Amino acid sequence: MSLLVVNNLGKAYCSYSSEWQRIARWFYLPVKPQEEHWTLKHISFSIEPGEAIGIVGQNGAGKSTLLKMITGTLQPTEGSVQINGRIAAILELGMGFNPELTGRQNVHYAAGLMGFKAEQIEQAMPEIEAFAEIGEYFDEPVRTYSSGMQMRVAFSVATAFRPEILIVDEALSVGDSYFQHKSFNRIREFQEQGTTLLIVSHDRGSIQSLCNRALLLEHGSIIKDGAPEEVMDFYNAIIAEKENTKVQARQLEDGSVQTRSGTGEASIESVGLYNAKAEPIEFVSVGEPVSLRIITRINSDIPELVMGYMIKDRLGQPVFGTNTHHLGCKLESLRAGETLEYRFSFPANLGVGSYSIAVALHTTDIHISCNYEWCDLALVFNVINASKTPFVGLAWIPPTVECYR
Known part of the structure; x- marks a missing residue:
């Protein structure tokens, strides 16, 4: 049985020529609104137990509206939401905390709204207080809190009891790096115990490290539903999209999906990785000097x-990236018909595993400006450890060691 089923969900905001018409609409009388604006329409998807779903999209795409309708804080205009399990949600900073109450009092209030009894809340209170780590402020009015402190208490109470479904909006972007790491560790622990995750974030790394599926919203509709790397690549192309930009996605022989976008004034003909003997290679030894030729x-x-x-x-998470603008090697006044070859030489100080390379042609320092062509999965290669001492991780950073007694 699916934990969450969203069927043809939609939300419209209407304006009427008079308040009487608005009241008549409340009683389902056939009144036509003066103006109707749909923020979401025809949204359908389901989530299975143990899945981790990321929802991405530009500002105004309808992400927060969707989460509010799923949690019941906003009623849909059409469609339905079926939930088969307990939800814990962090949708807005403070979770509706009363600024005049203390953190401790707000925990009682918020956990009570979540359906927990006073004895259960009291039993969990020491752990909530310890996880939030705000010290004596826990017994001070919330109006004295910073946004980061509010986030600490909100997350602590929302995750004090493991839910079947955990929903997190952009709230985790608030606060210090230490608590973000701590929060993501708790989320991962919940996932390992079977909690289903639904998260909204602009952070590509969070989506790709936590989720096994992603939904891309655009203008109130789902335009992409698939693997996080594929969806985030497509999202990246949309962000860079200009009036004449084309965004294309095609499936490669290994089943992965390659996304290309750009206006076409310049294009990528070939991408290859070569060893010190100028031989094309697919397998690279840790630390081996290589040349990327484009x-x-x-x-x-x-x-x-x-x-x-x-x-x-x-997983599609960035390991290293640079461009000729930062390297002081950008070219000017190029003519149609010219062919250029770039060679980037570097040691492959990478951990064992599979890697891909995305390439881009553009102006200035980022590809969003005049994106001539962006191509994800332009090249895939594998790193093996043929001669180095064993290590773990994405980077080879060999240390020297001294021991004193």
Whole structure:
């Protein structure tokens, strides 16, 4: 049985020529609104036990509205939400805390609204207080809290009891890095115990490290539902999209989906990885010197060209990236028909595993400006440990060691 089923969900905000018409609509009388604006329409998906779903999209796409309707704090205009389990949600900073009450009192209030009895809340209170780590402020009015302190208490009470479904909006972006790490560790612990996760975030790393599926919202509709790396690549292309930009996605032989976008004034002809003997390679030894060679073609006269690349791990998270703007090697006044070859040489100080390379042609320091072409999964290679001492992780950073007694 699915834990959550969203069926044809939609939300419209209406304006009427008079208050009487609005009241008549409350009683389902056939009154036509003066104006109708749909923030979400035809949203359908289901979530199975143990899944971790990331919801991404630009501001105004309808992400927060969707979560509010799932949790019941906002009523849909059409469609339905079926929930088969207990939900814990952090949708807005403070979870509706009363600013005049202390943190401890607000914990009682919030946990009570979640359905827990006073004895259960009292039993969990020491752990909630310890996890929040705000010291004596726990017994001070919430109006004296910083936004980060509110986030600490809100997250602590929402996760004091493991739910079947945990829903987190952008709230975790507030606060210090220490508590963010601590919060994500708790989320991972819940996942290991079977909790289903639904998270909204603009942080690509969070989505790809926590989730096994992602939904992309655009103009109130789901336009992509798939693997996090595939969805985030497509989202990245949409952000860079300009008036004449084309966004294309195609399935590769290994089943992965490659996303390309750009206006086309310059294009990527080939991408290859070579060893010190100038031989093309697919398997690289840890620390081996390699050369990334990228051949590009200029299709129209352009004033400037910057070439960038990004190495990603198997989950699509960035490992290292740079471009010719930062390296002081950008080119100017290029003519149609020219062919260029870039060579980036570096030691493969990477951990054992599979990696991909994304490449981009653009102007200035980021690809969002005049994105001529962006191509994810332009190259895939594997790193093996043929001669180094054993280690774990994404980077090879060999230390020297001294021991004193």
